[in-house]
Amino acid sequence: MITKNRENIFCWIEKELNPVPCTSEEFIYNEMESQSGYSLPIIYQDFDASDxxxxxxxxxxxxxxxxxxxxxxxxxxxxxxxxxxxxxxxxxxxxxxxxxxxxxxxxxxxxxxxxxxxxxxxxxxxxxxxxxxxxxxxxxxxxxxxxxxxxxxxxxxxxxxxxxxxxxxxxxxxxxxLSDYKDGYENDIWIVELTESKCKLILYNRDLENEYALQYGLTIEMSKEELTKRISANGEVSFAQVSISFLEKIQHMITKAQVCRTIxxxxxxxxxxxxxxxxxxxxxxxxxxxxxxxxxxxxxxxxxxxxxxxxxxxxxxxxxxxxxxxxxxxxxxxxxxxx
Ligand SMILES: C[S@@+](CC[C@H](N)C(=O)[O-])C[C@H]1O[C@@H](n2cnc3c(N)ncnc32)[C@H](O)[C@@H]1O
Structure with missing residues (x-):
């Protein structure tokens, strides 16, 4: 179901930020030092049999x-x-x-x-x-x-x-x-640290029925920590915390806007x-x-x-x-x- 918030935010991004369509490697994989967040056993961590x-x-x-x-x-x-x-x-x-x-x-x-x-x-x-x-x-x-x-x-x-x-x-x-995201995660959020003072806010618009997802990526001149603090409620970052008025407030810090469609x-x-x-x-x-x-x-x-x-x-x-x-x-x- 498309909620009002979701519709508005994505429309606002399309209209105000004019995101550039790109492939997934341009969107994120070229920018990450570690795609797994250094989490892989053997590759980044010693094997731990209690884990x-x-x-x-x-x-x-x-x-x-x-x-x-x-x-x-x-x-x-x-x-x-x-x-x-x-x-x-x-x-x-x-x-x-x-x-x-x-x-x-x-x-x-x-x-x-x-x-x-x-x-x-x-x-x-x-x-x-x-x-x-x-x-x-x-x-x-x-x-x-x-x-x-x-x-x-x-x-x-x-x-x-x-x-x-x-x-x-x-x-x-x-x-x-995509079925993993049904009942509440059709709209989702992820913040990726790019440098100490720069992060990428990713907003997902998943269409489960039609088997595709649109990801909007906003590169923001703000640390991941600061952005997380500004859009958290009770210690949790969620899509519902992101509003158009918040995006308007930080618009001058958004240096890049992209959109990537994945099937x-x-x-x-x-x-x-x-x-x-x-x-x-x-x-x-x-x-x-x-x-x-x-x-x-x-x-x-x-x-x-x-x-x-x-x-x-x-x-x-x-x-x-x-x-x-x-x-x-x-x-x-x-x-x-x-x-
Ligand atoms: C979600 S990651 C999965 C990485 C790894 N296989 C894993 O499971 O941890 C997706 C990978 O697909 C790569 N990728 C994206 N587009 C691709 C393409 N057109 N051809 C080959 N690889 C691609 C990305 O760069 C990235 O390394």
Whole structure:
């Protein structure tokens, strides 16, 4: 449902700030030092077996590895961000290539690979919307985590990924489902720190029914801390705190306004596109991340495995099973397709 506040704010931004349409890498990925907020286990943090999120991360590693049948093979990581999952999967693969439309992300992935001493992962950039810089039938498997829906035309991107995948090869897609935002998060807000004195206010206008989102990005000469303080109520920043009068008050500090439109297919749409493109099978399954999280919950603090090796041992078996189990479409936002 479109609320009055939402309508007014976005109309005001369109009229007063004339936001420049741009791609997602121009919108945000080129500007972030770390796309993950330095949160990734192994890549940015030591593995911590008492942290549920770290188990989920290991579950996702084996998910991508088993779903692509990628052990000892040549894999593509489409849109690796900070090097995820390429850098955690690389030790088990023959070779991983990460391709990203953001040169900044490629630079960060290369740095992270170097810091981790990973030599069989390489990263390349290309221009968004153009053909991928690979020959037909190059990769044994493809991993795409929250990335296809960040491209200007996800269906066209899937055609490209089909082209570079070998016959019989598998692609594993982890997608951002807009259904997660229903009942209150159709309008949303995020503040990203750009420098100590500059931040970006991102306002989301999600259209769940029509499977797309508009993100408005306002670069503001104000620290993230200050902006957060000015639009918080009870310590919480929410879309409802942003008003036109507030935007008018800070208008002189807004140095850039952008808008980025992203398409977010539902599980049903992904499956129909994959089949139309020619994939022999497209199977929504449970995710290794979810399984690893539930496994973590089944232990107590006293009997939970505590080393990386013992956690991996426990996780691997269960991930192998769940990633082959068909799930109701949209239950877990992961799909495996076979060329
Ligand atoms: C949400 S991030 C996901 C990063 C990482 N896969 C993860 O899950 O942590 C989306 C990534 O897709 C990349 N991206 C955006 N447009 C792209 C395009 N046209 N081709 C390839 N990658 C793209 C972004 O630069 C970013 O690295």
């Amino acid at each position: 549920r999120g770290h188990w989920v991360d290991r579950g996702m590693l084996y998910d991508f590895l088993y779903s692509t049948d990628g052990e000892g093979k040549k894999l593509l990581d489409f849109g690796p961000g900070d090097g995820w999952p390429s850098l955690i999967v690389a030790p088990f693969a023959k070779e991983v290539i990460g391709v990203d439309a953001s040169e900044k992300r490629v630079e960060i992935c290369r740095e992270n690979a170097k810091l981790l001493g990973i030599r069989n992962a390489n990263f390349v950039s290309y221009k968004s919307g153009m053909a991928l810089p690979f020959e037909d039938n190059t990769f044994d498997g493809i991993m795409a985590a929250s990335s296809i829906e960040q491209t200007p035309d996800p269906k066209k991107t899937l055609w490209e990924l089909y082209r570079v995948l070998k016959p019989g090869g598998r692609i594993r897609i982890y997608y951002e489902a 977010h297919p539902s599980g049903k749409t992904w499956v129909s596109w994959l089949k139309e493109i020619g994939f022999k099978a497209a199977l929504p399954t449970y995710s290794g991340g979810m399984a690893a999280g539930k496994l973590f919950d089944s232990y107590t603090d006293d009997n939970r495995p505590s080393s990386l090796d013992s956690v991996d041992e426990a996780i691997k078996k269960i991930v192998k099973i769940v990633t082959g189990l068909e799930a109701p479409i949209g239950f877990d936002p992961m799909i495996t397709a076979i060329k």
